[in-house]
Amino acid sequence: MDTNNAAELSARRATVVAGKRKIRWGDALAPYLFISPFILAWLTLFIGPAIYSLILSFYRYKGYGTATFLGFQNYRSILTYHVFWTMLGNTIFYWLAHVIPLMVFAFLLAVLVRSKLVRWKSFFKPVIFLPNVIAVVASALVFQSLFGTQYGVLNSLLGAQIPWLQDPKLTRYVVVLLLVWRGVGWWFVIFLAGLTAINTEVEEAALVDGASAWQQMRHITLPLMRNTFLFAFVMDAISSFRLFTEVNVLVGTGGGLAPVAVAPILNLLLSNLRGAQFGMSAAVGWILFVLVVAVTYIQFRLFQESAEEVE
């Protein structure tokens, strides 16, 4: 092979490599270009406002005009405000008091509807889901009529005048009942989907091996539903910390917010917005965010630990 041929071969190789490099760049770039509309929307509509609200939480700002830097004063004011702790306590109460009955009830209904004991499955599925279809405001208004002191349906039946919606201790339980009633249909559907995804061969094998219904539930169904439960508990916790409409429609009078004694923490965010204290409102939002992250992390850890124990 002479020198000229060697140079030509080298040049051809260089061209091929450059072409491949070009194709590799294109390959690498294409997926990003395809997802770029979402990324752009996410950065603009989610991350941008989130960063903006974080910055805002260190300022006194009424939504227009000039903003005054306050450092951590907004956070200090909120964390030393007794109303914040009352509302946080209410929110945690609503979450903890409703989550267990809600999940147990929804799961049992799902098991029941999936079992051979129940006929007319196609009738029960939409009926159980129905409360979730009704608007939150409408549901709360119905509960208002049910639990009125003077003319409420329940008090009329009981022949009593129990102040369900006026005594904060009782009102909290009415809210819990509303949350369970509204939520059960949604989680019923989720659990039913989870149960349907369990391989029937595993259950049949257990049956052949002589496992009782309880043993099947304990050793097959529940472990295989762990991820569904994790999803349900995490999502329900997040929505519980964002609780707002149910309580305020139920006991907020004249378009106002619910009294502090029963109010969820989101009321503090809204009352600051109404008072044109956007910085304070943003600070409440970020405290809420930290709380939700902490609660979610704890739930992940608890589920992880229980999975390790089983294994």
Place this chain on the structure above:
Amino acid sequence: MTVGKMSRRSLLKLMGSSAVALGVAACAAPSPGGAPAGAPAEAGPVTLRLMTWGGTDNTERRNKAVRSVYPELDEQSTVEVVVGGAGDFEVADAVRLALAAGTDIPNIVQFNRTQIAEFAAAQELLALEEAWGPYKDDMYTGAIDLCMYEGSLVCYPYEVKSKVFHYRQDMLDGMGVSTADMKTANDFIAIGKAFHETYPNSYLLNLGPQPAQYWLGELLSAYPDARMADEAGNYLVAEHQAFADTFQFIKDIYDSGLATPIDDWSSDWQQAFADEMICGSLIASWMKFFLPTFAPSQGGLWGTSLWPELAPLADQRYGSEAGGSVLVVPKRSEHLEASTEYLNKMFLDKDGALACYGATGMTPLMESARDTLMEAAANLEKPAGMSDEDWNTQPNVFFGSEYQGIELDSYNYVKVFPYDPSATKEIDILHQWLIKFLANEATLVEALDGAKADMEGQIGNPYLV
């Protein structure tokens, strides 16, 4: 080349050129007013965006009514009524957003009076001294007071919430007492208790454990020099007698047993009026729109008067429940002249206001309309096409012909509490402590001290918002 055979390079080129095209299109988007940027001003009537809350029906009826009297308004402007949200707070948020953006600022905005201080203090409202000029002397003092902020007129009066006491005249007559016997707070409580003893299933008032916030505004506004904070931003709620008097009077009513423990706007409230359980209402003039629908079968049985004086409190005939509802013209909006011209005709001009009264029942707030209103109240005629049911809920039909005079008189007793820019939050805090005080979770001193401490901690200087 078909799409199915498009190469990756072509696809990337297409996406790139589409992105550029979109960018160019975005840059060339029309200005908020609708016309392309730099286009000459459009000829003919301008469009005024009027922002309100709840619904558009009432405002649109007023708009039609005023234009029927002043058709020349059609040559100047048309009005597009937009809903800023379900309540006045959402409207305030929408306006804040518009002011922050500097675009799409509504030409006219309806607010509650408590929200005015924030925008007026920020110099965002058009001064209306000149617009009011020819009309001011004719307006009720209450209407003028409603529209004032720090000595300047900055609003138009939509509705003045004057203090009117509604009560079952027939039942008080049955006891042989009248509102003239309720001079003092103790008289009022004693008569209220006697009322319940005489009519065991009935109460003179309702007052639940979560009283409406307007109780505070009504009672506090009667005090000549009461305010939440002085000009230096020091809160006065624990020191000024008005706050102690107000809390104590509400507690006295609550504890005395003269009021049934039903909260306003609760699911029980309306039915309790219909069932004659609640036989009085110490609220504001707007109850004239609600009572006839709450208790339609009780037409002609209700009486009205100014509030009792209720000594030793400040003379409670004076004051107002949160002032009322107003309309403003944001200084940075467009078509300022067309906006003021339109609002002048609607709210300050007698003929325009009377036309609106015919369409919506909202009382004109000028003295010169008094005779017309009194004459109309004395010679009521059911309009053709109106059902008996609707007719019987008209305030002058339900309460009787004397009602109109009492309502108009009440406008001269209106005094608006000097709300500062942080009024919304201050009232929230005060209200929280009132509820605690009523529930015996705090003494009077603890409640007022607590309210003051919370205001200091959560608001700071209210004028710096």
